[in-house]
Amino acid sequence: xxxxxxxIILVMVVLFGIGALTTKDLLSxxxxxxxxxxxxxxxxxxxxxxxxxxxxxxxxxxISTVLFVSAVYRTTRSTDN
Amino acid sequence: xxxxxxxxISKINYFIYIILMMLGMxxxxxxxxxxxxxxxxNILQTSIILFFISIGAKNNATLPILxxxxxxxxxxxxxxxxxxxxxxxxxxxxxxxxAVATLGVALAMVIKIYKDYKTIEEDKxxxxxxxxxxxxx
Amino acid sequence: MKITGLxxxxxxxxxxxxxxxxxxxxxxxxxxxxxxxxxxxIEHTMEDTSVPNVVTSILADYRGxxxxxxxxxxxxxxxxxxxxxxxxxxxxxxxxxxRHIPTGITLRIEKGGKVPDHSDHFERIDSVWIPYDxxxxxxxxxxxxxxxxxxxxxxxxxxxxxGGGFQGGVIxxxxxxxxxxGFNLRLAIRQMSEKITVFMCALGVFIYAGTGILCMVFKSNxxxxxxxxxxxxxxxxxxxxxxxxxxxxxxxIAVMGVMILLYYNLASGGKHKEGL
Numbered sequence: 001x002x003x004x005x006x007x008i009i010l011v012m013v014v015l016f017g018i019g020a021l022t023t024k025d026l027l028s029x030x031x032x033x034x035x036x037x038x039x040x041x042x043x044x045x046x047x048x049x050x051x052x053x054x055x056x057x058x059x060x061x062x063i064s065t066v067l068f069v070s071a072v073y074r075t076t077r078s079t080d081n
Numbered sequence: 082x083x084x085x086x087x088x089x090i091s092k093i094n095y096f097i098y099i100i101l102m103m104l105g106m107x108x109x110x111x112x113x114x115x116x117x118x119x120x121x122x123n124i125l126q127t128s129i130i131l132f133f134i135s136i137g138a139k140n141n142a143t144l145p146i147l148x149x150x151x152x153x154x155x156x157x158x159x160x161x162x163x164x165x166x167x168x169x170x171x172x173x174x175x176x177x178x179x180a181v182a183t184l185g186v187a188l189a190m191v192i193k194i195y196k197d198y199k200t201i202e203e204d205k206x207x208x209x210x211x212x213x214x215x216x217x218x
Numbered sequence: 219m220k221i222t223g224l225x226x227x228x229x230x231x232x233x234x235x236x237x238x239x240x241x242x243x244x245x246x247x248x249x250x251x252x253x254x255x256x257x258x259x260i261e262h263t264m265e266d267t268s269v270p271n272v273v274t275s276i277l278a279d280y281r282g283x284x285x286x287x288x289x290x291x292x293x294x295x296x297x298x299x300x301x302x303x304x305x306x307x308x309x310x311x312x313x314x315x316x317r318h319i320p321t322g323i324t325l326r327i328e329k330g331g332k333v334p335d336h337s338d339h340f341e342r343i344d345s346v347w348i349p350y351d352x353x354x355x356x357x358x359x360x361x362x363x364x365x366x367x368x369x370x371x372x373x374x375x376x377x378x379x380x381g382g383g384f385q386g387g388v389i390x391x392x393x394x395x396x397x398x399x400g401f402n403l404r405l406a407i408r409q410m411s412e413k414i415t416v417f418m419c420a421l422g423v424f425i426y427a428g429t430g431i432l433c434m435v436f437k438s439n440x441x442x443x444x445x446x447x448x449x450x451x452x453x454x455x456x457x458x459x460x461x462x463x464x465x466x467x468x469x470x471i472a473v474m475g476v477m478i479l480l481y482y483n484l485a486s487g488g489k490h491k492e493g494l
Contacts, residue, residue: 003090010097017101017124021108026116033120040127048144048165049134050380051273055174058388059181063477064123066395067181070485070494071188072116075195079114080202091243099238103231110223139252140245146379147263147270159264161257162247167272168256171281174273175288178384178473182295185480189302192487 006046013039026077030068037061094135101128115191115201119184126180130173137169145170267458269377277382278462278469282441285465286426289472293423296476300416303488315347316340344402344492358400365393373470377459383469387422390470391477403486403493412482412490415475422472429464 016036020029037060044053089096101124108121145167147159191201198206242249259276269275277285316325316334319341327333334340373386398406430441438445443461444454452460485493 003093007090007093010093014097014100014104017104020120021104021112021117021124026114029116029120033123036124037127040131043131044134047134047138048142049137049170049173050144050146051271051382051385052130052134052170052173052177054380054385055177055388058385058392059177060127062392063388063395063481064181064184066392066399067185067188067480067484068116070481071191073494074192074484074487075116075201079117081111081113081117088243092238092241094244095238095241096235099231099234102234103227106227106230110227111220135244136242136249136251137256138245139247142247145260145272147260147272149270159261161260164260164272166252166256167259167276169251170273171276174277174382174384175285178388179288179291179295181388182292182476182480185476185484186295186298186302188484189299192484193302196487 002046006043009039009043009046013043024079024081026072026079027069030065030072033068034061034065037064094131094138098128098132098135101125101131104128113203115194115203118203119187119191122187123180123184126176130176133169133173137166139165266455267462268455269459269462271377271379273380274376274382274462274466278465279441279443279458282430282465285469286430286441289423289426289469292476293419293472296416296419296479299480299483303483304490305488315343315345317343317347342404344404346492354400358396362393362397365396366390369393369470373466374463376466377462383466384473386466387470387473388477390474391481394474394478395481398481398485398493403482404491406493407482407490410478412479415478415482418471418475419479422468422470422475425468425471426465429461429468433461 013036016032016039020032020036023029023032037056041053041056041061044050044056105121105123105125105128108124109118112118112121139162142163142165145164147164194206195201198209200206200209247253259280260272263269263272263275267275267279269279313329314327314333316327317323317340318325319339324343324347325334325340369386369389371386372381372389373383376382376386394406394410397409429443432449433442433445434440436445436448441461443458445457446461447454447457450457450460482490482493
């Protein structure tokens with residue numbers, strides 16, 4: 001394991017997580033959550049869990065982003081907090 | 082200082098998992114918006130997955146896919162030290178797919194709530210239900 | 219309330235940090251998690267099941283009972299989504315929008331009005347109409363077959379490479395979601411109707427549980443695929459490999475159905491008419 005790369009990805013995971021929770025626009029929160037899932041997928045590929053990385057790439061970054069966006073489309077986009 | 086840095090590097094995954102878990106719980110506790118609460122739940126769940134994958138990692142080991150043995154070295158036994166622990170991967174693989182199915186149910190509930198109340202902010206919904214009970218009395 | 223929550227969070231985080239100091243360090247081969255059960259799996263998977271991918275053999279063979287109930291959980295989630303959202307009768311009078319293709323005029327027909335016939339001159343459109351986009355539609359048309367072939371490869375090749383029923387099923391479902399996004403939801407539902415989708419969810423779970431019961435018919439334990447050796451006309455070890463493949467196909471069908479079902483219900487708000 002190259003710990004420098006993993007450290008960078010871990011920091012980006014935390015940053016994307018904070019961004020998804022704090023942004024006021026729910027659509028961008030959904031997209032940021034997709035980016036968060038993709039960073040986790042990279043992290044698991046580095047740690048040797050290829051099956052989990054594959055699942056996360058197809059499920060977390062693919063389908064769940066679509067579900068979030070369609071739910072935002074059906075409800076409202078802006079929020080107060 | 083020379084002892085602290087390798088210690089932190091050897092435990093960095095566990096520290097990040099705790100930070101992510103607290104971030105998810107912050108989303109569940111503090112955010113009033115239901116969509117944000119669901120994002121918080123998902124972050125909490127991925128932090129658990131990060132923890133499980135981290136305890137399965139091994140130094141100087143390769144992926145848990147065995148090399149197909151040829152005829153000439155068929156007697157070479159497979160050493161468990163050379164392969165990453167596959168058991169946490171199996172548990173977490175199913176957990177991710179179950180997570181997206183339950184995410185669908187949660188989002189369906191949010192859409193249903195929006196149809197009834199025209200908002201997905203928790204405090205406004207509580208205010209509306211309080212008004213309804215006052216009118217009924 | 220807010221301060222109480224923050225205090226709770228920080229105290230819990232502090233406790234967990236204190237506990238994390240005693241964890242085994244990253245990549246320790248002798249950590250408790252990798253020293254009891256998993257060496258058995260790694261060393262015996264070739265002679266037990268002849269599947270090189272240890273994750274697949276554990277998922278569908280050693281822990282097959284667990285995975286069966288995970289599949290049932292996914293199936294239940296899909297059914298719950300229908301029960302929560304699906305509405306069959308709309309209370310508002312429904313008006314339909316049609317577009318006359320040669321002139322580009324949009325017609326709005328109120329309820330009870332005369333609906334134009336199915337012909338090349340009129341096409342039914344959503345109330346929020348997105349103009350015809352050549353690039354998106356052509357790209358979708360070209361990419362979707364490759365995605366589906368890749369999904370079948372992932373399901374079938376899960377024994378030797380990363381992959382399996384869960385991933386392949388999700389990719390297969392994603393191809394239909396891409397079709398619904400690139401064209402429109404009504405066309406996607408016409409291709410892959412709700413009835414077929416629900417049937418597929420149930421069929422996947424049925425294949426999984428049926429394989430287990432078939433093993434019991436051959437006088438063995440539930441989900442012990444080596445009993446199927448006489449059915450496949452092979453030795454018991456290869457029979458376990460075949461059993462894993464059948465189970466993975468079942469998981470793939472169930473997961474694909476649930477993913478499509480979730481998208482249909484969420485994107486249309488339960489009406490199955492106008493989508494994203």
